[in-house]
Amino acid sequence: MKLKQLEGHLGSLQQFSNPKIELEQYPTGPHIASRMLYTAENSFGDVANKVVADFGCGCGTLGIAAALLGAEHVIGLDVDAQSIEIASINSEDLELDVDFVQSDVRNLRWRGPIVDTVVMNPPFGTRKKGADMDFLFAALKIASQAVYSLHKTTTRDHVKRAALRDYNAKSAEVLCELRYDVPQLYKFHKKKEVDIAVDLWRFVPQRIQGKGF
Amino acid sequence: MRLLTHNMLSSNIKGVTNGFPLRIEVQKVIEKPVDFNPDFLRHMFPMIDWNALVEASRTMGYPDLPDSADAAMLDSDDFLQRFHHSLLELHLEEGALLCPETGRRFPVTKGIPNMLLHEDEVEVSGARAPGKLSGIALFVLSLLPLHFFSHLQ
Numbered sequence: 357m358k359l360k361q362l363e364g365h366l367g368s369l370q371q372f373s374n375p376k377i378e379l380e381q382y383p384t385g386p387h388i389a390s391r392m393l394y395t396a397e398n399s400f401g402d403v404a405n406k407v408v409a410d411f412g413c414g415c416g417t418l419g420i421a422a423a424l425l426g427a428e429h430v431i432g433l434d435v436d437a438q439s440i441e442i443a444s445i446n447s448e449d450l451e452l453d454v455d456f457v458q459s460d461v462r463n464l465r466w467r468g469p470i471v472d473t474v475v476m477n478p479p480f481g482t483r484k485k486g487a488d489m490d491f492l493f494a495a496l497k498i499a500s501q502a503v504y505s506l507h508k509t510t511t512r513d514h515v516k517r518a519a520l521r522d523y524n525a526k527s528a529e530v531l532c533e534l535r536y537d538v539p540q541l542y543k544f545h546k547k548k549e550v551d552i553a554v555d556l557w558r559f560v561p562q563r564i565q566g567k568g569f
Numbered sequence: 570m571r572l573l574t575h576n577m578l579s580s581n582i583k584g585v586t587n588g589f590p591l592r593i594e595v596q597k598v599i600e601k602p603v604d605f606n607p608d609f610l611r612h613m614f615p616m617i618d619w620n621a622l623v624e625a626s627r628t629m630g631y632p633d634l635p636d637s638a639d640a641a642m643l644d645s646d647d648f649l650q651r652f653h654h655s656l657l658e659l660h661l662e663e664g665a666l667l668c669p670e671t672g673r674r675f676p677v678t679k680g681i682p683n684m685l686l687h688e689d690e691v692e693v694s695g696a697r698a699p700g701k702l703s704g705i706a707l708f709v710l711s712l713l714p715l716h717f718f719s720h721l722q
Contacts, residue, residue, distance in 0.1 A: 405606065405608060405609050405612070407573070407613070428606060428609045428657075429571070429573050429574075429657070431574055431577075435685065437683075440681055444679070444680075444681065453601060453603060455570050455571055455573075455574045455680075456680075456681045457570070457574065457578070457681065457682050457684055458681055458682065458683045458684060458685055459581075459682075459683075459684035459685060460685065460686070463581055463686060463691050463692060464578070464581055464684060465578070465579040465580065465581035465588060466577055466578065466579060467576070467577055467578070467579050467589050467590075467618065468577075468616070470576075470577050470613075470616040470617075471577070
């Protein structure tokens with residue numbers, strides 16, 4: 357599938373009707389989401405024929421993008437039932453088969469690292485400090501191949517240090533810097549639209565031969 | 570929910586040591602055909618807990634998997650078809666997952682399991698958890714009065 361086609365499909369998805377600020381629900385726009393998954397597949401081969409998990413899937417954009425690019429099994433996880441409902445409608449509309457699990461990714465327990473790739477647009481932790489790092493910690497525990505994630509550019513050094521030193525990542529690389537346009541979703545937003553700089557990261561987990569944890 | 574997802578999930582309740590596999594309570598199973606992809610099945614096979622898959626598959630009304638399986642069977646098309654069907658095409662649409670140790674019930678509605686925990690069931694974990702402390706150290710810490718930690722908040 358071409359990048360433009362992917363972006364087009366993602367642009368048709370239904371987004372949050374009543375976003376919840378405590379969960380930092382911001383939609384991942386089709387522009388960013390398509391580039392994220394397209395890169396994961398075309399530069400690294402981390403999507404097609406793989407098991408992909410979307411952490412904090414919201415309305416399902418990243419997981420759906422993975423399914424469109426040929427992921428064999430996609431699991432979308434979110435704490436919020438309403439989001440999962442929309443995500444599930446979105447995937448059905450595109451005739452995709454995505455499994456959703458309502459859960460907090462920070463305390464879900466997995467039998468082992470049998471997810472190949474985790475993709476996520478975690479809460480940036482502006483409302484709840486460190487939320488994005490909790491997601492990253494959980495993702496690096498269960499991914500066997502790679503974790504793709506978005507983090508604010510201002511936190512770049514911190515993210516790198518924590519991933520390599522504390523979360524046992526083998527590598528942590530910024531693939532590109534993107535503009536994340538935050539639409540005026542919540543009442544406390546004063547400006548109509550703001551752009552924030554975010555990094556698209558690719559992390560490679562350290563896996564000891566055999567069962568990794 | 571596919572059985573592949575079931576094969577990955579473990580009960581996440583605080584204190585539970587043997588949380589896998591979750592038992593399945595079936596109210597409704599549906600089948601959704603997907604394209605047969607032998608390469609994917611070969612890729613997944615070593616990562617699957619076979620006993621759990623056989624058991625789950627039986628509970629879902631599909632008893633056609635062999636009790637044990639080894640990599641040599643991956644050459645058989647018949648075996649791959651059965652593996653494919655049970656792993657990817659059977660969906661638990663309505664029912665529940667049950668923690669094998671405590672019996673705690675996680676409902677499955679419209680194919681979506683609700684694994685959310687109550688506050689008192691959550692284990693303290695995550696990026697900032699004291700993961701490197703040994704059991705003994707944690708025990709000693711737990712004996713200290715609470716105000717000892719207040720400056721950490």
